[in-house]
Amino acid sequence: MKKIYIIHENKEWTTHLTNRLEELEVPYEEWHLDEGVVPLFEAPPEGIFYNRMSASSHTRDHRFAPELTGAVLSWLEYHERKVFNGSRALQLELSKVNQYTALEKHDIQTPKTIAAVGKPNILEAAKSLGANAFITKHNRAGKGLGVQLFHSTASLEDYLYGPTFEEPVDGITLIQEYIESPESYITRCEFVGGKFLYAVQVDTSEGFELCPADACQIGDLFCPVGEEVAEKPKFQIIEDFADPIIEKYEAFLNTNQIQVAGIEFIRNAKGEIFTYDVNTNTNYNAEAEKLAGKFGMLELAKILKKEWKKA
Known part of the structure; x- marks a missing residue:
């Protein structure tokens, strides 16, 4: 059968x-x-x-x-x-370098990024980036692996040669300009069947670990999913979200034969969108979906x- x-x-x-x-x-x-x-x-x-x-x-x-x-x-x-x-989705899942080059082909703006292997090269990359603030992240990541914010190359050097440095599983560290948003949140757009389903606003005030899954652990930190939050939830589905970026995202997914994905972006103070992550193993936040009456896994199951x- x-x-x-x-x-x-x-x-x-x-x-x-x-x-x-x-x-x-x-x-x-x-x-x-x-x-x-x-x-x-x-x-x-x-x-x-x-x-x-x-x-x-x-x-x-x-x-x-x-x-x-x-x-x-x-x-x-x-x-x-x-x-x-399939294979192309897996290729993008495992490499942010591949993600960014594929996104840029569709005229989707990504943060200025340099890939480096080796601590001296990571440091030199940060110097050549010329940004007042920058972040490091793993090329093969998920769960916010290796994401650290720096305001100087001196602090990066301390991190690189200190006890808390995380070696990427593929050896590639990304040094990326820090896109500062006037508000502490990012937007994650969910797609099922290659079509836009909904957008969720994710509060980043507590850090970069943005996994929306109900079961999600990052070291000793847990995503506060499903917990009661006094002021506002960490994950909140945006009603009637509409932006020209959605059409570009759908074209990108179609070209790369990706049917299911979560794509994350941030807006700077000028309102410009910078796309920085494509998650082809996307998860959904149950509490946010219940409140909005929209369910990613149900739509996927139907397809x-x-x-x-x-x-």
Whole structure:
């Protein structure tokens, strides 16, 4: 029997989707690819495949899960299976350098960024950037890995040669101009089926860890998801959000064969938009969705069901 196959390495991030598939009475199977085999001389099963592999898998001791997923996706695509978020989506998920170059091709402005390997080169990159404030981040990231704000190269040097420096899993550190917003929030646009679903405003006053998932841990810090917040929630869906950037985002996703994604941007004091992250393993905040009556995983499950019935 044909079914939906969910490719991932973190069970906690698939529960909301599998619950929706069960509601819609769609058969599914999870492929947890922290390890496994790929029988290249055999044909894969018939069905619909959805890739949810995460760039942060190594933080859960699944160091080679993305590489294994890449092999699986190549196998599936060779046999012309229907894959949501296939090889190109995985390539962008694992590299912000690839994200930024692909975004710029669609006339989508990204922050000025330099990629560097090696501590002396990271320091020189920061000096050559010429920005009054800049951030570091990991090229292969997720969960805000390696994100630090600096106001001088001296403080960066202290960090690089101090005990708290985080070595990126792929060795590439990004040095990026800091885009200061007049208000402490960023905007995350969610897309399902390659089409805009909703935008969520994310409060950044407590830091850069912006994971919207209900189960999300960054070191010893937890995303305050679902907690009662006295003044306003950390994640809030914007009613009737409309901006010309949405059309560019949809064209970008179509070109790169990405069906499901969350794209984050920030506005500077002039109102200019800078796009800095494409998350093809997007999660949704349950509390924000409940308040707005919009549900990403439900819409995704409906699309998967439609494809399953056609298969």
